[in-house]
Amino acid sequence: MAKIAFILLCHKDPKAVIGQAQMLTAAGDYMAIHFDARAKPDHYRQIREALADNPNVTFARKRVRCGWGEWSLVQATLNAIDAAVKEFPRATHFYMLSGDCAAIKSARYAHDLLDEHDVDYIESFDYFESDWIKTGMKEERLIYRHFFNERKNKQLFYTSLSMQKKLGLVRDIPHDIQIQIGSQWWCLRRRTVEWILDFTRRRTDVMRFFRSTWIPDETFFQTLVRHLVPESEIETRTLTFLMFTDYGIPVTFYNDHYDLLLSQDFLFARKISPEALELKKRLGALYSNDEAQFQISNEGRSLFKFLSGRGRIGRRFASRFWETESTLGRERELMIVICKKWHVAKRLLERIRQVTNVPAIEYLFNEEDTALPDLGGIQATLGKRTRHRRALMRMLFDYFETDRLIVCIDPGNLDLLQDFCGDRSTTKLLEVQCEFTDEYLIGHAMRVGLAGEQTPSDTLERLLPTIRGDMTFESDRIRDSEFENHLVMHQSTEPERNANLLARFLDLPVEKTQDIVQQEHLFAD
Template sequence: MAKIAFILLCHKDPEAIVQQAERLTAAGDYIAIHFDASAKQDHYRTIRNALADNPNVAFAVKRIKCGWGEWSLVQATLYAVQAAVDTFPRATHFYMLSGDCQPIKTADYIHDYLDNNDCDFIESFDYFDSDWIKTGMKEERLIYRHFFNERTQKWRFYTSFNLQKRFGLTREIPHDVQIQIGSQWWCLRRQTIEAVLEFTHERKDVMRFFRTTWIPDETFFQTIVRHLIPEKDIRTRTLTFLMFTDYGMPLTFYNDHYDLLLSQDYLFARKISPEAKELKERLGKLYAEHDVEFQISAEGPSLFTFLTGRGRIGRRFASRFWETESTLGRDRELMIIVCKKWHVAKRLLEMVRQETNIPTVAYLFNEESTPLPDLGGIQATLGKRTRHRRALMRMLFDYYDTNRLVMCLDPSSLDLLHDFFGDRSMTRLLEIQCDFSDEYLVGHAARIGLAGPQTPRETLERLLPTIQQDMVLEADRIRDANFANHVRLRQSGTPESHIAAVQAFLSETSEVSQKIAETDHLFAD
């Protein structure tokens, strides 16, 4: 069975560190601790005294002061790893943790998982070809030498960097090493850790290089492991669940995140709030339990994006001047069908195409796969279509050689509706209001990634009212916009009201409107 040596880097909250060490070692595993030398000395003594009689606890022989973005974080990790290798010869795996991490599965589950997956878990993406670094320095992290801490010695950091840049004082990356990047929260097998330690003694040139790179905790182990271990033995992922906000800060978990954390396909999670005492207590009890079955749904990131997005209604950026100043044409008529159930709108759209000579296009701003003619590349992606919305619609009018066009939009696309109704062309809106059963809402949650086949029913029951309210809110926002030429076709309405709505929308004869409104199985799911 797997025996884990946890590598713990920490700098505060000694009581929590003691509890974490006692909990992890109670399951028969080990822990090696590096407590930041810049932290309070009495805090370190508290930890040492509390864990002195625990044979499954080791401490880094040397403590150093650690700083964000510095080599010191890697060096502290190596000190703790060496202590674990020397002290715990039976350890089969080495798992990197911080003081903010907590297990979100039982010890039995974690051991079985590692037994069933004989590989190393570490994010390691190509440094230059991947988009892991979104903004800021990239190549500059490597080709220049970074001697100072960017946060505590900002002037020295940037003065040194700018001088090297001005005088071209670059350096070569070790020729036989392909730099990788990824999360620092890894889990490596013993033979891998021993190979890494041997590498650090043999390749002094590589060690000198990494000592003056910037943020080496995101590149050192990631690069060395990929250099030493065959690709087939590496899983490019972390076993620690973490998410980031829009501002690039780690998301903090609180007491009410318990069910969410348990359903994720990870073994640990960070960052757990220091104030989330109830969450820590529940996770601690869970870790020691046996015969627990977990329903893995892994909807955490998409659910977080969905829920936080409810508070960000409105347009984030102003329209480009070439969009606001352009027009579809005064003589043109754009007819928009808005419906949350896309299959309903597409059925009606197909009947419009069959019964009239009006060209139709489905959800071109919501669905990448919508069939479109080649318009010189402007139609290639949703991003391009949305950025150049009016230019795209003008080109479609020209392509079909028509002054009338019908298209579909999702109700969430309120900014597009505002833009098209602000145009000097004639714009009409048919809003199809459907009934939503719980079964449909569950399917909708699955389609947009908020739930999976294994999502617990309790989670769905909490989620469905939010999704339902979201749909109601979208309809209310459309109503509050007071668009001209806006008609509604309600599923619960009478056949006569359906015909009247279609006729007002299309300005067709009552006979044609009746055929369209009576589309077979229009509202069937």
């Protein structure tokens, strides 16, 4: 009978990881876990201790810091596979999972399916001939070298790409492989996995090539399986059920999706909401039920497309998701930098980006040209961003695949602060209070149209106290709101105190935040 070694890549929610490992191994299967090296050490320690006595669980020997689109995701997978192959000699299949996945069939059903069909399950479509990539870069992912992360270092990413194009630094794809593309969620037989590991040791040229491609988790295994395994032994599909919205964001499943999920022709589904506790409980009980019977209708994707399509033309059954009250997510953390001097906040964010991996976005509710990903048009104007603020934030969390996000907001946007602080997510505020010279206030008055080049000096003198009072009033309103987790940095405060405040805000050691606050010209105009 089939024995599955689950390859679990995860970076958060240790309780869910522990529960997932205990449930899947209770049926006699195995699990190899790679927990992101950039995640909290306490979480990893909690998982190791809870599963220490489980002989069917092992861990990747070496943990790596993972980033979306990077080779690090493939390396993390290879590390977990290598551990599983060595620790579980009886494993017949290796199944790729994330912490957001859940079984939607029983263990018996899964084992019977794998026993019945001696094939590898992996999406693998011709990279250049298929239309698997809908938008964005295609050939550029491969023929140019990518050393920077597009989400963390957008400017460096595109500058490097532009320079390579200008200099004609095009590289060849290894001549004897045909690049394939597909979903990263696969299930491979033991022989195939062993062939892949052997290939990685023999073909250093291919490994070197993939290490500097962009989003290699969609091409590496897909290409190698096609290269090593006869076509007749490959089922070009994934056994994990997932759907995407019109915005290119994975659909999240909740408690009321239980019956829908069971009727799909898949073994697992992602993404399951962290708050769907009842759904997880029912699916957990189902996995151990050997008597469970399943009626496969497989209408999930077509039904979702139909219903969402009716919404686009005004013939929907319910309100669009941004028209109803919603939450960013209980497990998420929104960190807001509040500062009247936008250039000061931007300098601070730039230094934070260099020290942390937390996505940081500048004044998205105040500046129309703030760099934002394409989210289907909801990000197009300041009016839309403000009206659909929570929907926009949820989509940004999903786009960056993170539970922590930093944004800048002007202190005049008290309504936004009140809305986000009223959410079930954790919201932290860092107010950066600056000193305002007369010269700065005059420049501010001109920028916002209160004064011009020809405004008499005596008029400006009468105007300055009012402008200064306005800025003080905004700060007082924020303070009077008595928000939780409200920290205040001041320009005149000693750097040591500001470093401590920033460390509390970012959950970082003070040693790292000292470099941030002590940077030269942080508060300069």
